[in-house]
Structures are given as structure tokens and as C-alpha cells.
Amino acid sequence: MTKLAKIALAASLTLGVLTTTASADAVKGQKLFSKKLKNPCGMTGAKFAAQHSQDQWEEIKNAGKFEDEIIKICPKVKKGYVQESWMEHIYDFSYEYANDSGNVPSC
Template identity: 70%
Template sequence: MTKFVKIALAAALALGVTATTAQADSRKGQKIFIKKLKSPCGMNGDKFAAKHSQDEWKEIKDSGNFENEIIKICPKVKKGSIKKSWQGHLFDFAYEYANDSGNVPSC
């Protein structure tokens, strides 16, 4: 019985760790925006995120047009230059600081 409990606890711990790292993060999105998109966009993160409301950002992401919307807002950004691994973080950043959120980023 104790062997089973140890295996169950180890599995739960492993699952908890992998689930946490798989989630997107608005702070990471802000760092990615500052490092990779601020210059080509020619605007700060607050102006970028405020281009849409939270519902609009969610609709854009759900329709699969998030990268295209970034390119539309920032014409100097080229198709394919936004890595898939960045998109979740960038979405969380845009959603967190959308024009109807009341939040203002520090970038």
C-alpha cells in the first residue's frame, strides 16, 4: 500500500509541475513584447494591448488570427517571426492589459 501511495504522490507532483509550466504568462508576454515587438511596432505595450477589448482579443485568438492581428497592428513584423511558443504569452499580455481591463503595463 505504501508503494502505491508513493507512486501516486510522485505522479501528482509530476503532473502539477508540467501543468504549471504549460500555462501562458502575461509577464512573459510583456517581456517578449518589449524585447521583440516594441521596436517594430513603434509603440509601447499599453498602446498595443489597448487596440482591442478583452473579448475582442479572445475572439481573435479563438479564430486563429492572433499572429495576423499582430502583423496588422505592427506592419514591420513579418509573417513567421512570432514563434508559436510566444503567442500564448503575448495573448495573455494583450488580454491582461486590454482597453477595458483597467490595467496598465509598465512597458
């Protein structure tokens, strides 16, 4: 194979691996929402994620108020219930299925 073909093949494999990894977080976030937050929130994951647009979710996360927003949307959830290890996954889920994303989760 030529050098260019090898580089193109390596790039496409890397892109494929990165794409799979990026979507895994949203899937894990969906599972966490279904297991831990669906009942306390009293709504589906689709309705939860659709509370904001992707830009709004990003602003909330960057401001460090993601847990506060979960509590605001789901009053039965108390401060400290959402573990730090869940936050990134639930954020990825919320961002992936925000009201302007065009995606609809299955939970």
C-alpha cells in the first residue's frame, strides 16, 4: 500500500474508535437516568433532556450548576444524591437528546 493509503486507513480507524467512545457516554447516561432519576423525576429521559437546548445544557455544565439544574427539574432529587461519577454521563445524555438535537432516546 502507498503511504497515503496507510494514513487514510489509520485516520478512519481512529475516527471510528473515537465516535464509538463518544456515544458510549450518552448511552451510559441514559442507563443511569433510567435507573436512578426516572422515578424521582417523574418523567422520561426524553422529557428531561428536552428541558433545554444543547447550548443551554453546555452553559449550565460550564457554570458548575448541572446538579442544581437536575434538582430544579426533579424536586424529589436531593443535593448529593447524584454522584460525581454520574454527572458527566448524564450531561452527555442530556446534551445528546436536547430539544434542538433532533434525537429521541428510548427511555
